[in-house]
Amino acid sequence: MRVRVYPSTSAPGSLQYKDGLALIDTGATRSGICKSVAESLHYKPVDFVGISHASGQSRNPVFPINFEFPGSGFPPFNGFPLVGFDLSSQDPELLMLLGRDFLLFGQLYYHGPSGFYEIIIPAPPRVSPDEKVPGIKSSKQEKQTKLKPQKLHKKRNKSRSKKRK
Numbered sequence: 001m002r003v004r005v006y007p008s009t010s011a012p013g014s015l016q017y018k019d020g021l022a023l024i025d026t027g028a029t030r031s032g033i034c035k036s037v038a039e040s041l042h043y044k045p046v047d048f049v050g051i052s053h054a055s056g057q058s059r060n061p062v063f064p065i066n067f068e069f070p071g072s073g074f075p076p077f078n079g080f081p082l083v084g085f086d087l088s089s090q091d092p093e094l095l096m097l098l099g100r101d102f103l104l105f106g107q108l109y110y111h112g113p114s115g116f117y118e119i120i121i122p123a124p125p126r127v128s129p130d131e132k133v134p135g136i137k138s139s140k141q142e143k144q145t146k147l148k149p150q151k152l153h154k155k156r157n158k159s160r161s162k163k164r165k
Contacts, residue, residue, distance in 0.1 A: 001119075003096055005033070006066040006076075007041040016041075020095035022069070024108065024117070028099030035084035037095050038063040049083060060084050067096070074121055 003022040018037055030051065038061075045061030061084040068076040080102070087094050106121035 001072075001098075002070055004068050004070050005037060005041060005095055006068075008043045009066070018095060019070075020093045021091065022096040022098050023094060024103070024119075025097045025099050026103065026108070028097055029101065030083045031080075031099040031102040032060075032085040032087075032097045033063060033065055033082040034087040034095050035061065036086075036088070038065065038082070038084055045084070046081070051083060 001022050005018045043063040046064055047062040048059050051058050051060050062081045064079040065082045066078045106119055109118045
């Protein structure tokens with residue numbers, strides 16, 4: 001899918017943008033951008049997150065990126081947090097990976113035999129660098145979040161035993 005990435009609003013007098021491809025990656029928890037593209041458009045990291053991948057684990061920068069999908073009818077996305085990745089070994093036109101954190105704002109329909117897909121996004125999320133996107137944890141939140149064990153099974157078993165008596 002075609003994507004246009006705009007420069008950081010703090011870029012001094014720069015009106016250049018970068019056109020390329022965005023790959024839909026339903027296996028990726030986080031969406032990302034080619035780190036060298038983000039840096040060339042004068043973006044500065046606002047956070048760092050731990051990422052697990054096939055080669056192991058790493059800490060990667062998060063950039064608040066402004067982008068749009070030309071000709072799609074979608075309004076532009078401003079300040080969407082994208083993880084910086086090294087995508088240099090991929091297609092040179094590949095600028096972004098769209099993971100589940102992006103896809104949670106809409107619906108993705110894919111018909112495998114025909115290769116047809118459709119993305120429906122009602123409205124893009126409004127995100128400023130100070131806001132957090134739902135479903136995305138910053139490095140600070142990752143350390144604080146703990147899952148609480150569920151007790152649903154015990155309650156169900158007790159209610160079933162009462163009905164049997």
